[in-house]
Amino acid sequence: MAILALFIVNGAQAAVTADEAQKLKSELTPMGAERAGNKEGTIPAWTGGLKSLPGQAPGNHRPAIHPEDQVQFSIDSKNMDKYKDKLSRNLMATMAKYPNFRIDVYPTRRTAGLSQWNYDQTFLNATRTTTTNDGLTVENAFGGTPFPIPKTGREVLWNATMRITVPEMESVARNWAVMPNGDKVLLSELNMRVAYPMYDRNSSIEEYKKGPGFFSLTRSEFSGPPVKNGEMLLIRFPADTYTKKNDIWQYLAGQRRLRKAPNLDYDAPNPNTSGMSNMDESYGVSGSLDRFDVKLLGKKEMFIPYNNNNIALMKIDDILKPNFPNPDAVRWELHRVWAVEMTVKSGMRNTVPHRIVYIDEDSWNFALIDSFSADEKPWKLTYFNQYVCPDGPMVGLAGYFSLNLQSGTYLMEGEISGSPKPLNWVVKSPASYYSPDALAAAGVR
Secondary structure, three states: OOOOOOOOOOOOEOOOOHHHHHHHHOOEOOOOOEOOOOOOOOOOOOOOOOOOOOOOOOOOOOOOOOOOOOOOEEEOOOOHHHHHHHOOHHHHHHHHHOOOOOEEEOOOOOOOOOOHHHHHHHHHHHHHOEEEOOOOEEEOOOOOOOOOOOOOHHHHHHHHHOOOOOOEEEEEEEEEEEOOOOOEEEEEEEEEEEEOHHHOOOOOHHHHHHOOOEEEEEEEEEEEOHHHOOOEEEEEEEOEOOOOOOEEEEEEOOOOEEEEOOOOOOOOEOHHHOOOOEHHHOOOOOOOOOOEEEEEEEEEEEEEEOOOHHHHHOOHHHHOOOOOOOHHHOEEEEEEEEEEEEEEOOOOOOOOOEEEEEEEOOOOOEEEEEEEOOOOOEEEEEEEEEEEEOOOOEEEEEEEEEEEOOOOOEEEEEEOOOOOOOOEEOOOOOHHHHOHHHHHHOOOO
16 A cells, blocks of 8 residues: 555644544544455454463563464565565665575454543543644544544644553563673663553543643652663653653762752653663654654554564563564554654754654554664664553553664663563552652652
8 A cells, every 4th residue: 555645734634524423433443443354355354453362470470462373474674675565674674784684474453442431431532632733733532532533744643652551550671781792781670650641541631631731640769770770761751742841850879869850851862771872762662753843654454563462471581682672573464554654843853853654553552663864864663562451451561662774773671571560551650740849759769
């Protein structure tokens, strides 16, 4: 399927009409994906997603998805030209750089499924949610995908950053770097608790709008390596990035000091990766996009990581190999994705000035990102391991990889393999838990 160029509307963007929203009950899924399969039969029709995982116990890692499936074929440098219309530019550059790198393609399983409450709220969002301030502010989004029938690139990116999840979760995740010589370096281990007021089923859009305007709240405490023990971060993500930006607080254990950290934004070095990635690259695309022109390229079929629950069951030494992650660890499938181009505005700067972002149509999760240097050379390939959680229901991430094609290093961020808390659902915390005062009170070393 060729990428379709779509018109971009600046300023305020209206919601879709009631007639158009009815497509969410017919030709589109409740989330806005194409319900039908493709004409070749290589992408099946959506039939509601995965409802359960046999053998799953609360608090444990989710079982692998369809472990009986066999690899249909593999793609590497020798045959990538045959599939180039379904491969990203930087994925092909990776294959060219590393002849032993490959992707194993499995049967496509459209497992993304959410709750009826999420579907109902998504349907309401279709006609009530709008953007203002050139797409930097989202208004009247609650409980579901903000823009299930998107018209602009910014709307698609908002769908991914506001993707449907549970009201609150906790996790222990690690961030790794693999150096060109194959050495593995633990950059950080984090005890994370994340709340999503936007997805509180005991609330309402009226109550949500009375709040401070944060759709996501993340509180993290470093538990490794030892030099970082006791450091903490509080990040509160606003739905209005035009006036608020991310609200970030940092507790420095060595100084026993809490400080507001407004500079931890845009392309500032990310402390979770010891500066080896940027803040606005965290978990896809993060923070305000006021420094970028954003263009919706359309939809296409692409090979992306999918149904990757198995990776959370593996040992880290079996995942992280020299030069690139173990190809045996990552299941790839053919899916339809939205393609969005980000280009830094004239007169602005960002160390990653050009990106093509691919987002899964079923889950609205980030799937793959191509990043280019200022001279337009392939720089980074980032791909995301989709973690299917029917017990949410939601589709999370079992970590993601970012390969630096110029330096030869690569990262694995958000790794939960062997984690004692692999995306566990928790009872709602009081609002004060996600406050700077609470962070300061918890500060110890």
